[in-house]
Amino acid sequence: MMGPSHALSGAAAWLAGSWALDQFAGISQTPLEVAVGTAICAGGALLPDLDMSGKVTRNQGGATVARTFGVASLFVAEVVEKFSLGVYTATKLKRDPRRDNGHRTFTHTLPFCALLAWGTTALADKYGYWAVIGIVFFMGGLALRGLFDEWAERAGWVIVTLASAAIAWFTAANLPSDRGYPLLGLACGVGCFVHILGDMITKNGVPILWPIPIKRRMWMMIGIPNSMAVKVGGKVEVVVLRTAFTVISLLSIAGLFIPGVLERLNLDVWASK
Ligand SMILES: [Zn+2]
DSSP, X not given: OXXXXXXXXXXXXXXXXXXXXXXXXXXXXXXXXXXXXXXXXXXXXXXXXGGOOEETTTTEESOGGGGTTTHHHHHHXXXXXXXXXXXXXXXXXXXXXXXXXXXXXXXXXXXXXXXXXXXXXXXXXXXXXHHHHHXXXXXXXXXXXXXXXXXXXXXXXXXXXHHHHHHHHHHHHHSOHHHHHHHHHHHHHHHXXXXXXXXXXXXXXXXXXXXXXXXXXXXXXXXXXXXXXXXXXXXXXXXXXXXXXHHHHHHHHHHHHHHHHHHHTTOOTTXXX
């Protein structure tokens, strides 16, 4: 899938999950907590594609997400891609094909999701406030780039970077520390997982089960059969899936916040019975 679809799927997953937790487990969140979790999850749903590098020296190419912070993120993508390729080459078995590019390898596996979630939580725990600012800044930037694709394209990376900084500052000033920190890590991990699921329904699949060897291959690409695969950027993705993600998001927001608003207005129809 393309960037905006990945970002939307992450946002929808987090909002629907928040609604379910509120409804069935009685875990409620403030609007700010929901907003931050949604943004981070949307950003996390783009992060695995930071393994698509471009040409740093010429400031060209790379996935949309790699261009979020200009040359800086393009450089990060270069490092992530080469590192992923290194992990691939070091752990590949005889049946795994040789590769000269790391796209859709290490960052598209379950261990990477777990590592991302754990790493984010650990960073926030150890360094507190400043780590939170950094994490929200980075993930918020990715989310802006994905969710508001056309705006970001027009505005350019400087404006996107400034907007991310403003979001990070506001969040760090208002998010309660006790529940905020583990929430950040969970949102990153869930977003990453949703990205991998999204790629599984497109052609070629992803090596989600690495490092479990399957049929003497360490990097078995797993996904739905190619004949049923969703075409990247095709009608099913852009119209059907994006509409579905948007509807799920809006319904979840309504489910999360409308009852509270009604209660406050003393218009709760159930209470009047
Ligand atoms: Zn991907």
